Amino acid sequence: MKPEIAIIRIKNLRLRTYIGINEDEIINKQDVIVNATIHYPAIKARQSDNMNDALNYKVITKKIIALVENNRFSLLEHLTDQVLSIASEHDWVEYAIVEIDKPHALRFADSVSLEVRYQK
Template sequence: MKPEIAIIRVKNLRLRTYIGIKDDEINNKQDVTINAEIHYCAVKARNSDNMDDALNYRTITKKIIALVENNRFSLLEHLTDQVLNIASEHDWVDFAKVEIDKPHALRFADSVSLQLCYAKQ
């Protein structure tokens, strides 16, 4: 990894949304836990100490919250893809990874999770 690459991690963002295909999942919001990792070149921010030269993780997180809380999803794959699109939408992003957990989705498991990655070509 190059030294100018910064890694932003949003850890355990706990939200509620409609996720699933069974009647109780369609009619009741469920908890999801989101972890995102975003890599970008931070040379300008490191040298300037100016917010305009940094990737604003608060703005990104607010977009993720709005998406998740204001929509319905049948599939964890679709939800994860939509969150990854937000995490990777800025031109500065070289790599992004999103993992979303759906707690209690399986009887004997703590959660089921899905992870998707984006890498700039």
């Protein structure tokens, strides 16, 4: 990894959405937990201390929240891919990972999660 790469981590963003294909999942919102990691070259931001030279993680997070909370998803794969599209949409992003947990999806497990990655 290049020394000027910065890593933004959005950890345990807890949201509610319609996710799944079973009748109960279609009718009731469920909890999901979003984790995103975004790599970008931040040398200008580190030197300038100017917000225009940095990725704005608040803007990214608000887009993720709007996507998740205002839509319905049948598959965790589709939801995770849509969130990855937001996390990696800026031209500066070189690498991104999104993992989404669906707590209590399986009877004897804390959660089921899916992870997808983007690399420029």
